[in-house]
Structure formats: structure tokens, C-alpha cells
Amino acid sequence: MTVKNMTIKEVTNKVLNNEELFLLDVRTEDAHQDWKIEGENFSYLNVPYFDLLDGVEEIADQLPKEKEIAVVCAKGGSSQMVAEMLVEEGFENVYSVEGGMKAWSEHLEPVKVNDLKDGGALYQFVRIGKGCLSYMVVSNGEAAVIDSTRMTDVYVEFAKELGVKITNVFDTHLHADHISGGRKIAEQTGAVYWLPPEDAGEVTFDYKPLRDGDHVTVGSTNIDIHALYSPGHTKGSTSFIVDDQYLMTGDILFIDSIGRPDLAGKADDWVMDLRETLYTRYKELSDELIVLPAHFMIMDELNEDGTVAAKLGTLFEKNHGLNIDDQDEFRKMVTENLPPQPNAYQEIRETNMGKISPDNEDQREMEIGPNRCAVR
Amino acid sequence: MNVAKTLDATGLACPMPIVKTKKAMKELEAGEILEIHATDQGAKSDLTAWAKSGGHELLQNEEDNGVFKFWIKKGE
Incomplete structure (x- = not known):
């Protein structure tokens, strides 16, 4: 199954235009606390990807059905896995942030x-x-x-x-x-x-x-x-x-x-x-x-x-x-x-x-x- | 150290080192030790956090020529 990607350029535009975005950050809690993608109208859920290996049912009710959900991790690998799982769970508006925080850190x-x-x-x-x-x-x-x-x-x-x-x-x-x-x-x-x-x-x-x-x-x-x-x-x-x-x-x-x-x-x-x-x-x-x-x-x-x-x-x-x-x-x-x-x-x-x-x-x-x- | 199993996760990118570690850990008995080799830079913080959340104990880790080595003792 392929999952839609969201590029860092697209995320950046959402930040600059104060758009809404739900970010599911699947890095560790420490990493999320330390540094995340900040946007005026962004909301967040942080659950490490390794806690989701057996399935995403447990967090399904914490995710919005109507809003765009962007899954983000360190480099874009784990976010893709979790995004795929969410699509299988019936979420349609799900994206994986391409390149993850690495790409976020490097974008000019x-x-x-x-x-x-x-x-x-x-x-x-x-x-x-x-x-x-x-x-x-x-x-x-x-x-x-x-x-x-x-x-x-x-x-x-x-x-x-x-x-x-x-x-x-x-x-x-x-x-x-x-x-x-x-x-x-x-x-x-x-x-x-x-x-x-x-x-x-x-x-x-x-x-x-x-x-x-x-x-x-x-x-x-x-x-x-x-x-x-x-x-x-x-x-x-x-x-x-x-x-x-x-x-x-x-x-x-x-x-x-x-x-x-x-x-x-x-x-x-x-x-x-x-x-x-x-x-x-x-x-x-x-x-x-x-x-x-x-x-x-x-x-x-x-x-x-x-x-x-x-x-x-x-x-x-x-x-x-x-x-x-x-x-x-x-x-x-x-x-x-x-x-x-x-x-x-x-x-x-x-x-x-x-x-x-x-x-x-x-x-x-x-x-x-x-x-x-x-x-x- | 009495290692029950060694997992080679070198060359694998996140999330594979953890996916494989989790699978390998399932086959061990509580108290047994899994040795993991990985090259992904994120492996250290992720394995540390994963071991903690799963009730396992990270006994030791070291870097040897670009390869990160971990010894994790399976929890009860």
C-alpha cells in the first residue's frame, strides 16, 4: 500500500499561512519534547512508533477523522509505516512527512x-x-x-x-x-x-x-x-x-x-x-x-x-x-x-x-x- | 556476558532495527540477553526508549567502527 507524502515545503507553507494540521509525532517522548514542528494552528499527539508496532487501534479515537493528519518521525521511515497502518484502519486524510525531522531541519x-x-x-x-x-x-x-x-x-x-x-x-x-x-x-x-x-x-x-x-x-x-x-x-x-x-x-x-x-x-x-x-x-x-x-x-x-x-x-x-x-x-x-x-x-x-x-x-x-x- | 541471540540489523533504516529487535525478543525467555548490531544513528535513543517502555533492561551499549552494539536483557 502506498501512502501520500507531505513535503517539507508543504508543511512550511502551512506554518507560514497559519493553517491547521494534526501532527502525529512517532519519535520518542524526549525527542518530541525537545524539538518539534511548531505551527500556530497545529495540534499534536506523540506516540513512539515502537509502541504502535502491534497496531494503531489504541490511538484511533485520539485522532481527528475530518482533519488532515501528518505523521512525522526522525527521517521519514517510521512515519510511513505508521501512516500505512492508519490508512488500513480507515483514516483517509493521512500523510507521511517526507524526510521527517531531518528534512525539516535542513529546509531553507x-x-x-x-x-x-x-x-x-x-x-x-x-x-x-x-x-x-x-x-x-x-x-x-x-x-x-x-x-x-x-x-x-x-x-x-x-x-x-x-x-x-x-x-x-x-x-x-x-x-x-x-x-x-x-x-x-x-x-x-x-x-x-x-x-x-x-x-x-x-x-x-x-x-x-x-x-x-x-x-x-x-x-x-x-x-x-x-x-x-x-x-x-x-x-x-x-x-x-x-x-x-x-x-x-x-x-x-x-x-x-x-x-x-x-x-x-x-x-x-x-x-x-x-x-x-x-x-x-x-x-x-x-x-x-x-x-x-x-x-x-x-x-x-x-x-x-x-x-x-x-x-x-x-x-x-x-x-x-x-x-x-x-x-x-x-x-x-x-x-x-x-x-x-x-x-x-x-x-x-x-x-x-x-x-x-x-x-x-x-x-x-x-x-x-x-x-x-x-x-x- | 552470556548472549542468547545476536541480531544483525546493520544497514537497516528506522523502523526496521526495532521491528526486528522486537521480533527477536519474542523468541527469548525472560532474563536472556539479546545482542543487537545496528548502523542507524537513531537506533540508540530508540532502542533505549523501546527497552524502557517494554520493561526490558539495556545492559550496555558501545560504538565500534560505525556499528552500534546493544545488549538488552528481556524483562519478565
Whole structure:
């Protein structure tokens, strides 16, 4: 018997359009608690597939007859088995989520943020399952990629379709929650790979050091990427001001939260760096800049058009992390009661330094789960 | 360790390692030990959770050259 598949693209559209969906998650309870597909109007039932091997009769009365049911597991194998069993049990509106949480974790949705002056454009790549955001700045035949994921083909193909050449690749910092595709894209396209030197002390490959005040031009029409040293999440964290309009904050400032300073092991040392960046360096910038962060944590942070972006002035008003007057209280917030650290974050950092080279399957496992780079 | 039966589930993707483990376990007596070899990355958390929910005891597990090995003692 064949079962209908639901692609991750279809699931993503349901999330973005706030549609209803009943998700039967057949992974373990721990896995479900830790990380699931979140949608405004999604409902859930979590029963591990191994408890359903003898039949699905027991859960039949917990499932809706009239709604669409999507069965999801880690990679799409078990969900297919359970979906087949449900069809045999008489359920008609049943789908297996193709590729499971693995595909969910890897899916990138490119969204155009806006046109830039002189015909350029800025795109945000929303990695909806993991909450990672990366960017492509396009101008006059050239492109720059910022904070790319390891799904490098997506950027390379996207640039090809636009007919532009990737000339510069940046990471705002040494990532701890996902494996950077920056180096690979640079190798593949001949682009320059920029890293902040304070984060690159242990890296095993060549890179171009990115320093405060550096300007990089994309295309001949002067789309300017201006580096702004903004430590706090890591020692080297650097923000970019693009085309005088956009502030790419990396993992320092998000829409509804701020970066955590502990993932590279120096929370106490970096608290004051973080505070200075948020409360002094960013304060000196124009309120009109549009903040484009490297992550989002909750679906509420998405705008209606699917982008994750807000004016800096608005964040200074509404983001709790930017409104803590008392230094001690701030220190407490960013060092105590932190959420769990991202899965395999040490190995991810070592991979991004080039110290270890796990194969694709291992990289996939290392990135399981949400990003957890923020404190709120 | 006194292993009653060894199950080779290498190369199999989820859900097969658990389906086979469950079947093999049925043929054992309570207290006997099943040794399982698997290569699926998800096998570890799934076998651990499955053993617990079925009242079995995961005695030991190790990774040997990309192969995950598990020893599970059948429950009462």
C-alpha cells in the first residue's frame, strides 16, 4: 500500500499561512519534547512508533477523522509505516512527512527582504526547522553570502539562477549551533571567506580577517557591507551594516531576545562586552536600521511576509533584553537559568574551526534540535 | 556476558532495527540477553526508549567502527 507524502515545503507553507494540521509525532517522548514542528494552528499527539508496532487501534479515537493528519518521525521511515497502518484502519486524510525531522531541519526557504539601491536585492534564507537565518546580498552580477548553513547547494544554485557570482562569504562569528557552509561555498566558487579573527584563533584553514570598520563592496554599484565589531555572544562577533539600511546582528540581538554569552565557555567574561554592544554600540546607530538577525526562536518573530526583520528603534522599545537598566540584573539574566546548550555544540564549533571533519550523516545528527542561542 | 541471540540489523533504516529487535525478543525467555548490531544513528535513543517502555533492561551499549552494539536483557 502506498501512502501520500507531505513535503517539507508543504508543511512550511502551512506554518507560514497559519493553517491547521494534526501532527502525529512517532519519535520518542524526549525527542518530541525537545524539538518539534511548531505551527500556530497545529495540534499534536506523540506516540513512539515502537509502541504502535502491534497496531494503531489504541490511538484511533485520539485522532481527528475530518482533519488532515501528518505523521512525522526522525527521517521519514517510521512515519510511513505508521501512516500505512492508519490508512488500513480507515483514516483517509493521512500523510507521511517526507524526510521527517531531518528534512525539516535542513529546509531553507529563501525570502526576498527588499530591493537595494541600483537594482540590487537582499534575500533572507529562513531555515524554519532550526530557526537559523542566512543572507545573500546581490548587486550587479555579484553576491555575498552571510552566515550560510551547511546546505551550500541552495546558495550556489540560487546565485546561478539569478545569474550572479558569489564573490564574498562571511560568518558573523564562529557558530556553535550549526555547521557553517561558508568555507565550502568559498572553495567551490573562489569567493573570499571572511571571519572575525578573535573567533578564528584555532581555525585550521586560511581565511581573510574581518575587522571593525572594514568595508566590502558587492558588485560595481557599491552595495557596501560595513563591519561593526560587536562582541558578546562570542569574542569576535561582528555585525554588518548593509547598504546603509540593514543591520545584520548575527547572534547578538534577535527580534524577541538577545544572544547568550556562554557557548564558547566565557559567559562571565563576555557579559559586559554583550552589554556594551547592545546598550552602547547599537544605541549609537540609527533607529531606522532594519535588524536582520541570524536566528529566530519562536514563530511569533516571523513577519507576515515570512521574513524575520524589525527596526532597531522598535527593538529598543520592545525587546526585553535591551531594556534592563540594572547591570547586575542583566548579568543574572544572561548567565543564570540559561536554556540547555545546543546539541553537540562543542563538536559543531570544532567542525567550524576545521579541527574535525565529520561525514554528512554525522553532521546531520550533530545539528538535531533547535538552535538555542538566545536568552529571553 | 552470556548472549542468547545476536541480531544483525546493520544497514537497516528506522523502523526496521526495532521491528526486528522486537521480533527477536519474542523468541527469548525472560532474563536472556539479546545482542543487537545496528548502523542507524537513531537506533540508540530508540532502542533505549523501546527497552524502557517494554520493561526490558539495556545492559550496555558501545560504538565500534560505525556499528552500534546493544545488549538488552528481556524483562519478565
